[in-house]
Amino acid sequence: MAFAADLSTLTDALITSVTKISPSQKGSAHIQSLKRRVQGGLRTGSHTRTDQFAVAKQLEGLQEKFQVLNRDELAEALRSRLVELEGSRNSWLPEILSLLLQLSDRPALLSTVDRIGKKDKPSEAPESLSWSDLNPEGAAYSGEGIWEQVDFTADSSDDDDFSSVVSDVSAPRHRPPSSTSIEEDYIVPDEIFTPAEDDDLIVCIEKAQFWRIENHPPVSQGKDKASQTITELQLARETIFMLQGLPTSVFWRLDDDAEIDRSYTLAHSSNESLASLLQCFGEIGAKINAVRDFIKTPQTIPYMQTFCRGVEERLHEFDGTLSQVQYGYLSAGSTISLLQLLADVRQHSHELALLAEMIARLGKSSTDQPMRCLDLLYDLICMLEALGDESASRRLAKLFFLCFKTYTRSIQLWMETGQVDPSDITFFVRANREGDLRTLWHDWFALDEGPRRQKIPQFLETSVQKIFTAGKSMVFLRHLNALLPETCEKSDMTLDEISSSDSLLLLPFSASVESAFEKLVDIDHSLSAIRLREELDEKCGLWSALDALQHVYLGKDMSVLSMIDAKVFELIDRGRSWDDRFLLTEISRTAFSSIPAIDTSRLLVRPASTTSRESRNHRSVVILESISIDYGLPWPVANIITEEAICSYQRISTFLMQIRRARYTMVKQRIRDARNTPVEKDDTLVYALHHNMLWFIDFIYGHLTYLVISTATQSLHSALFETKDVDSMIAAHQSYMSSLEAQCLVSENLSPIHKAVISLLDLCVHFADLQTAHLSGTSNSKEEDDEEDSMEAVKIRPTKKGPEDEIDSDDEDDDMGHEHTLTVSFHDSTYDQQMRKVKLQFDHLATFVADGLKGIARADGLPSWDILAERLEWRRHNILR
Template identity: 50%
Template sequence: MAAAGTQKALTEELIVAVAKTDKSTPRFRNVKRRVDEALKSFQHARTDQFAVAKQLEGLQEKFQVLNRDDLADALRPRLAELDEHRSSVFPEILSFLLQLADRPAQLSRVERIEQLQPEEEEKQLSWTDLDASETAYCDEDIWENVDYGASSSDEDDISSISSGTQPAPSFTQPTIEDDYVIPDDIFSSGEDGVLVTSITSAQFWRDVHSADPPTAAKESSRTITELQMVREVIFMLQGLPTSLLWRLDGSVEVDRRYTLAHLSQEVLSSILRSIGDCGAKIDILRQFAKTPQSAACMQTFHRSIEDRLHKFDKFLSDVQERYLSPSSSVAISLLHLSDDVQQESKLLVLLADLVSSFDQTAKNDIQFLDLLFDLVCITQATGDDENFAVLAHIFFLCFETYARPLRSWMETGTLEPSLFIAENPGKGDLRTLWHDWFTLDIQAKAPSVPKFIRPFAHKIFITGKSMVFLKRLNMAQSLDAPGKASLTFEDVYPSNSPSLCLPFYALLESALSNVVNEHHLFTSSLLRTELNEQCGLWLSLQALEHIHLCKDMSLLGPIDTKIFELIDRGKGGWSDRFLLTEFAQTAFSVLPFIDPSRLIVRSAKRSDNRSRSVKILSSLSFDYVLPWPVANIITKDGMAAYQRLSTFLMQIRRARYTVVKQRLQYSDQDSHSKGRTLSYAIRHNLLWFLNVIYSHLTSFVISSTTESLRKYLSTASDVDAMIEAHRSYMASLEEQCLLSKNLHPLHQATLTILDLCISFGDLHTSRFQHHTSLDPTRTPRKQIPGKPFKSGLTPTPRKTRYEYSYGDEDDSDSDEGLDETDSQSEDEDGDTSPDRRGSIHEAQYVQRLKDIRIQFNHLVAFMAAGLKGVGRVDGQVSWEMLAEKLEWRKERTAGWS
């Protein structure tokens, strides 16, 4: 209980002492409650004395390893001496000292330990110390009785005898002589008195009230000479404390107690205030010169400030020497000194304003460079050519220091943290080197790039990335710098050049542009050559044009036929990526610019398994793996656009394959029926639409746009321009091929027409099955033009995975083949459409044909009107051309309506 009470009292005293609050206030109670909770929750663990001893032994060994045996020898006996006086608090004390130690092996010195030894107190002398044996005066008769009879009278003898007492010895007081006073004439003569008086009068600051700061209420009380005032002004400008001019809160105040005999107080105050303002500005620079700088650019400016201050101090020393030299006959004038100081310190005042205008604590060298650049431009605009030249030299010195990371980035691709380019820590994929490895960090609110470099920041960024790219291609080691990357005042303003009359910012911008453009042109042209000749950019574009843009249908035809036949037969392996990959690699291996090992067919699982729609083909994708340098030009978004174009063109070919396949499946029994005539008309118009849109996309849109891409790529200035050219190329292709987002309704209308083609083929197949069942003696198939007639065919048994033939399969229209297709479609694809389940009658057949015709006419009219509408807005010529082609059939619709 006593301990708890003591702790409570100590806690209250501590709160009162630290928080400065009374015990009766609510704030005191709140603070005390928080302190009590903190003390209760804190667990005070004892220090492990063995761990401390182990640390001390390790420290001794560390001293010996680092060849500091003197420290180890000094520590060892002290620890041994400490063991003789054991205490329970020694481990805590030693642990605390070990935690406070700061690199003892490097910073500790034995001499400092010896200096910390306590000084021995001087012992006061005692008689025992003076004579310990007490034999100093034992041989002398100082302790014997003194015989005073020889010098006393008889009366004294009688009285002393009669009284029986011994008279007390008497001591005579020695006489004290007066101290000797040295006369003044021994040290100085009469002439020296005048010198002493002049020296005393020259020390005008020796006044009882001179230590007080000047105030406006005090009146002038003492007249001094102009030489004294000039000396005080010079001392103040040199940064020394003076009695005439006082430094208060960053300004210089005039002590009005001093005046000149030949000047009024108002004139004198005006001159001194002018000089004081100049001195206050110089004090700012002196304070800045004493502050260490961390940024390299600021260190260069710091050095320049020191040089200017040194030059100004030399000027003050020369003035002081001229005034105080006994051999010179110079008229002492405070006004003349003020004019000289104003002229000499004009540059320093400008620099002081610059230092005062930016935040030194923020350490923002970008802001400093912008302010220095503005100061140089303003100084030139005011016509101060002398100070402009000095400021321009300082600017170029600072800029040269700042530009060293820029030069390293442009010449070697080496990135430093102080640059305005950020490096992505998660880099690693070379295919995204150009896009994701580095980022240009330019912010509007907190600018990270000086204003005079901002117009060239992007080119600097591209130049450095090009060097990194070339390093990855093992090309940067053999490169030489194209030219000089640094700038000086002489480079921008050559001597005896008429460019001195041009603005500084224009000449600096021109010089920076020349340097940056020279490096940019060198690296970009070299990288562009490497991409074209060594990395296979043009070969990759040719490969993509053949694989995705269907440039050669002789290669894609067999692939399409295999896929479409498998879909029609209900084969589940139509989307087998292994089968299709091997088949595609075999088909494209005949082209020398395509590497078959880079071609991969991918298949995505779809939730809907509608084989009777062209949309099912979107689950297939032909991927061509590009080399990583080319992959930086043709990005993932570009490859996705290639996939969409390839899928759309395959969907059109799928619809055309279905319509063309039905060309021989007509019965002789309904040769003059209305359904047959309508079927021929629908088939003709469907083929017309498919041929128009496919030829428009391939022969006009893709070919002309690809030719434009080749021209742009051949004249591109750098990799960014090449990437932008390809991105614009893919965007233009998607727009003209109706695949952009704003043309989504037209694209859906086109897909609906393609699905109508599939529906028409299915309807015609069902109708053909009906007639075959009614006439069993009918020849089940007719000879296909261009192929020999084959007879005696039997249904092919179902094959397992990887057993499909790559050869051309017979496009048989026999009943057995159709029955097999129907059964496999129902069993494997789960398609239960009425057109595929069984035969239909004539009336139903004609009605469905009319529905297809009506829907087709509506969709074609909608597409034509939509294309003309968007063509008027965006001005794409290809849309208007396609709309005119689609409107061509309006005049002929009456013949089959």
């Protein structure tokens, strides 16, 4: 308590002395706040001890720094002293070492072992220095100037101070003023100047500058003409400077051309010959200058950057050749000849001249037409090879393969990983927005060929689709978690081997490029396609899905379909709620549950909208178009069997169901007729019509199922076994569906024949309804007068039944239940007249169908149409007249 009281008293005194506040205000809130803050600062334990481990770590780091900077002597000295300190440790050693580390100033730069060593030696008494020991004459300490103030900043800088510290760290910090002398202005030694006796050399150099007017005064050569004669060496050097892109006096650069100053002449050459010679040099220089300007243009396309670098290397080689020629001119006894120089320049600038012509054709279209440069280079090499210029074609081929390898990096990335490089604007694959996995193959990626296929090199057009397929296969495999091992090294090796000089000697250039790219593509395409094919066959259920579609849509098992048809057709005949989607789905799932290939949970039956159904005749087979059967496929299989293919399956399924509907109506009517009506002698026409209609229906259905669908399905399986990638599988299935649509008469170009067949089916249903109405009308007319017998209008209304009748019916209800939907009248025409009308319609429609099939068979040549047409034609002649 005494300590606390003393601390409080001292705190009050400290606050009073610092803040100058009167002691009378001791109880104010401000004073109390200050007191709490001061006590908090003085409280015991507010400052922690130094972390000894952090200090040790800093010292170790300092030793490593000395060793990295090749100051091993400092590291060893520090280590030995730390070892020595370990023997005499005390509690404040970490604080002491931390303080020394914080006070250190660039120890690796300013410390020396000598300075450290001097501390270990016993201090020696400094020797006394007297004025008599100094030589006053000619010494730095002579004269009265030693007492003057010295301006150290005038002739020194921070660097001088730094160097002085580094060079002599043992020197005292405060030196006598006389030790720093003021340096006088630097005087250039006379020996570096040309002595006066070399004035002739200076005059010679000045005279060599022929462009000076005073050196070559103009000499008149006629009216308004003047010329200056120069040496051939001077003209040759001017030409070399011009070819190197330097400004000269003889050649002027005007736009893209090199103009010649005709005021310079040679003493031993005519002006016309010299002008012609210089014109040749000017044309070559203009082309080379165009190349120099091209490589200065910034390029954003990767392969164009590689192309510019290759052209720049060739320019460097050309400049080096010119420098060697110029160096040869300086040799003693060398011969200077402009003609020889022209021959040498033409030889070494041939490749650059060809590139200049190509660049001129390229123009400024490298951004709008990103592949034009590669195409032009390819065409140039092929042309040189055809002309027999092997040297130029071989060197340009190496440049082409460098550019081509840079260009194919995006292609390799796409084929090996399925990724698109967004920074490469020249790549022809564009990634769309990812969506449903069922449309991965068709919608996630697209070929961005650009206008007029400007993003695809002409020599790669045949392989673009294979590249596109290989990349999509990798994306497909990635979503199936079945990625392939890396194949990048194989692809790189292929390009390097083909682009080597030895390979170019064996094959023409076009064949070399084709071979290189085919190997690059085939390695990735074949591996990804085979792996994806295995995944689709073994794990994705492709074959079981095809088998399920055969059962659901194409009537592969009639025993299953007959159960569905019987229930649906019965509900339609009774006029009940046959279009309930829950009822239809349950009926279908129950019927197909016995087939292992079908997953009934994927099966869904959806009727059309109410408005479209009400607008149709319930006795027509067209009403069955309201039923839509959907079978959901796994997303990998859905990429092969597309939604368009499912729609084709549904159209074929509806057509087959319509045929079964007509046959069901006629068979049920014949069964009722056999039960309730005795055989009449004048019913020959009715029996003949019934027989021929039933034969027509059976033959049409049998032709479609047992011949068309069965044969096409076998062909599909064979084609799928031979496919190599998903695109081939999709194409095979699309061909299969197109063939089925055509042969099953549901394609758009066969709509007249299809409508005629539907009319025939409706006619069969109408024929059965006439017989049913006639049977009902005959039994009712026995109770009426004979005058009204033949004109009886039969229109049966539905009767009310209990709920139990919706599920179970007796035999009488089974026989007559379909009459609830009949609206047949004999008021306008008799039963016999309507039967004869039915016969005429049947003959007309059967003839139309047969003739139409024969016509399209002659046009397209499908054998199934010929077979169907011949059978219908044969049967038509056997119909009873």
